[in-house]
Amino acid sequence: MSPAHVAALLDNSSGILLLVDASSLAIVEVSNPTLRLLGYCREDLLGRPITDIECSLADAYFWEEVLKGNPSGAKHAE
Numbered sequence: 001m002s003p004a005h006v007a008a009l010l011d012n013s014s015g016i017l018l019l020v021d022a023s024s025l026a027i028v029e030v031s032n033p034t035l036r037l038l039g040y041c042r043e044d045l046l047g048r049p050i051t052d053i054e055c056s057l058a059d060a061y062f063w064e065e066v067l068k069g070n071p072s073g074a075k076h077a078e
Contacts, residue, residue, distance in 0.1 A: 007036065022066050025049045 001009075010017060010031045017031035017036065027045050035042060038053070045053070051063050
């Protein structure tokens with residue numbers, strides 16, 4: 001996805017949206033609603049592992065599979 005597409009997606013999102021690097025699980029970008037709804041500032045999230053803020057067991061298993069390169073058969077996840 002091009003940087004312009006990412007920017008458009010984030011700028012027009014009305015919900016929680018985080019862009020995560022699959023090789024490190026680091027959060028690389030967030031939508032403004034994410035910051036508002038989760039109560040973080042951008043600097044608190046960027047570079048932080050997604051697993052630091054995901055708390056359900058299903059999420060933990062999903063991100064573990066992503067890190068292994070096998071996100072349950074999905075190439076991209078919402």
